[in-house]
Amino acid sequence: MRSRPCDPLKRQGYQFVTPGSSAAVKPCLWCVKALKGGEQCYKHQFYGIESHRCVQMTPTLRCTQRCLFCWRSFEHEPAEEGECPPHLILDRLAALQKRALSGYKPVAGVTPERFREALDPRHVAISLSGEPTLYSRLPEFVDLLDARGFTTFLVSNGTRPEVLARCRPFQLYVSLSAPDEETYCRLCRPKEEGSWERLQESLHLLGTRRSAIRITLVQGWNDHSPERYGALLQGSGARFVEVKGYMYLGYSRTRLQREHMPEHGHVRAFAETLQEHADYRIRDENRASRVVCMERVA
Numbered sequence: 001m002r003s004r005p006c007d008p009l010k011r012q013g014y015q016f017v018t019p020g021s022s023a024a025v026k027p028c029l030w031c032v033k034a035l036k037g038g039e040q041c042y043k044h045q046f047y048g049i050e051s052h053r054c055v056q057m058t059p060t061l062r063c064t065q066r067c068l069f070c071w072r073s074f075e076h077e078p079a080e081e082g083e084c085p086p087h088l089i090l091d092r093l094a095a096l097q098k099r100a101l102s103g104y105k106p107v108a109g110v111t112p113e114r115f116r117e118a119l120d121p122r123h124v125a126i127s128l129s130g131e132p133t134l135y136s137r138l139p140e141f142v143d144l145l146d147a148r149g150f151t152t153f154l155v156s157n158g159t160r161p162e163v164l165a166r167c168r169p170f171q172l173y174v175s176l177s178a179p180d181e182e183t184y185c186r187l188c189r190p191k192e193e194g195s196w197e198r199l200q201e202s203l204h205l206l207g208t209r210r211s212a213i214r215i216t217l218v219q220g221w222n223d224h225s226p227e228r229y230g231a232l233l234q235g236s237g238a239r240f241v242e243v244k245g246y247m248y249l250g251y252s253r254t255r256l257q258r259e260h261m262p263e264h265g266h267v268r269a270f271a272e273t274l275q276e277h278a279d280y281r282i283r284d285e286n287r288a289s290r291v292v293c294m295e296r297v298a
């Protein structure tokens, strides 16, 4: 039988909503660590999100960019995919998380109470893989999650502002991984013309909602021109900025080298320089994840 693009992803732990769709759930490393009583994700530290109660998922495997620093493989991106209706994804979320975590029940450190809580997730991070705005029913899906009481984090590359404008997550993330169009095209490799301009449109939506800009800092690639980043941040109105060091993980290792992964000190120093160019101040940091959280002050 011919192997499908999803098959290697299943071996990596992706739990697909239906056999024919590419909507999927996969617990992140921090979810498992927290379940065992260990450390939590920096989102716990910054925003109070309990990692063992957070579902990491995606409604699509497709993307509008091919970022060099992306963990995923571009080979597994389907040319076409079957979409699941929002209510079906929602109804399957807890069951898929349960299936993915069931093997951890007897593991040392997993208390019955924490395990029970993990099977009753309260947060959904739409961030596993791909660009979620390519899912045609994303706004409806986010509203459904909200109506069921989930805290939602939506992470987008910002190339489809017309979809983001209709989404109302608890917190909207837009990635800004370049201070200028030239760096953006080299590092994020957008598939369509006009992506940089559309990203700017998305940034301008951020002042109207709870939002964060994510800068993935890749040493030697995009850790320059803080004044240009500063101007883009200032114009956005986003409440938070997360400057996060690129991690040499997954399929990105076939495109970048270990030396492109900045130390936490480099990430911190870059964030300090950004303070000089925009009304954001460092609010918190997490060394293990090499991330600094900044908040708007004016």
Ligand code: SF4
Binding pocket: 063, 064, 065, 066, 067, 069, 070, 071, 072, 129, 130, 131, 157
């Ligand atoms: S936008 Fe995100 S999912 Fe798409 S290629 Fe870049 S890092 Fe990967």
